[in-house]
Amino acid sequence: MTSSRSPQIDWGSLLVRLTPVAKKLFSQSGYDPEQDMPGTCVSVDVLVNGAAIEFFEWCEKGKWRPKNPNADPFPMAYRIMYNNFIDLVRSAGHKRSDLLVPTTDADGVSIVDGLPAFDQALNRLLEKPIVGLADVDAGILAETFYPYAEGRQELEDVIDAVIYCQCRKPSEIAEWLDISAQEVTDRWEIIRYNYTRHR
């Protein structure tokens, strides 16, 4: 029997948002979202459903009490999922499995060297922020994102504002590009769609 404490959850609305976000988390961490994370039995579906189950357990324990019946559970469920994902990436089992993955390609060339270029560039950029300069590290980051602009200048402008001008908040991006905050949100949605959609 359903617990009287159980809230009414719009499972469809929750899962349809958690799943593309989980796919994005896999992709941005260098994992194929169509496969289990290496060294684990965790796929995007398992990650999402695990977060949904944990969220429901929180509800049953009274740790999530919506102020009104229409409160959106997504932010809470997302935080649980994000936390689980971080734990998974850091898990010892996953680290061990890394050692089993070949570190050279068929030609004997190291594939590890190429993998963290994005992270290396990001770290260097964080240590040495540049504004308005065509830095090599910034260029590496920008080139990573440009394909998802699909040649649209207005989307590349957002990427440039973030990478080259260190804008982080929508208000900063909007001010830099002289557009409205809503326009920033609209452009974000297109880039996100391009990044996460099925290819």
Added chain:
Amino acid sequence: MSNYKSDKNFPPKTAKDELFDAVLGPDEEISENVAEEIMQSHGVSREQLVENLKTQVQQKIKQVRTETGLIPETLVAMLNNIREYQKEKAPKPVGAEQWVAEIFSGAAMPNSHAQPLYSFRNRAAGEVSDNDRRILNELQAEIED
């Protein structure tokens, strides 16, 4: 917004996550429309996602029962919660007479009703073939007779 009591210290977002948030928008603010479009591109509906969750919860219940002999009450409550949700979302059965009456009433048809299929051809496919055109002309002539 909700007021929840957290017993977990959620990790702060990494610099990389913050960068992705700045380029793609924060994950927490993903709109349902975009999320749905992304999932449609993967050929997955929200109904399928709910069904997958239900299946996984059922498997976990079975697993716990097998391993411990106990019934995991929270998971059973969740399963019932999902079933209730699916029941609510399922189209309501409508009697034939009511269905026909609503069609001719001029009112907009509720979503639960099947929509008439006016054409099975996609406009993008171009003009109908000569053979199809001939069949249509013959049918038109028959009707007019």
